[in-house]
Amino acid sequence: MGRTNPTYRNAIRAIESEWKPMRRALRREHQSDFDRLFDRARGFADAAGYANPPGPERALVLSLLLAHEAELRRLREECACRCGSDRGPTDGDRTRGDESE
Template sequence: MGRTNPTYRNFLESYESDWAPFRRALRRQYRGDFDRLFERAAEHAAAAGVQNPPDPTESLLLSLLVAHEAELRRLRERVESLESAAEPAPASAPETDRT
């Protein structure tokens, strides 16, 4: 049996086209951010395609949340590595003369 819903990738392309006027109305500095959202949503197309919900908007939103969570994790790891690299080595206890 074939699927009755369009593929997630087709949905995503159509959805992005529907929002093209919104993108054009954005300030230039935000247009790249808008484009990256759809790039990130496309990164999870395989998982969204497996889910194949009647309304793929939920898959789009969950894909974006997963992408944002992954970005937060990478940033947290980077901050932690920078913090640990900046921490001074623990000072050794001064030796006492036991004579």
């Protein structure tokens, strides 16, 4: 008994191929940004494939959001280290469980 949906990695490949005309129309400096988006989405392929969503586009967007969130966290930590800040998380860093505080 196999899966009825194509694998997430194959879906990303198909979506990227579908958007190749847009990539070609981008300025050269933005083409590498376009490629990096798909590289970041592939970085979460194991988790997205495990979820086996019927619409791979939604998993792609969520993977990109997750990659961006991880990058923001890394940059915040780097900024805090450079500034010597001991401050805790800002309001933007709250999780759902913290809303009751």
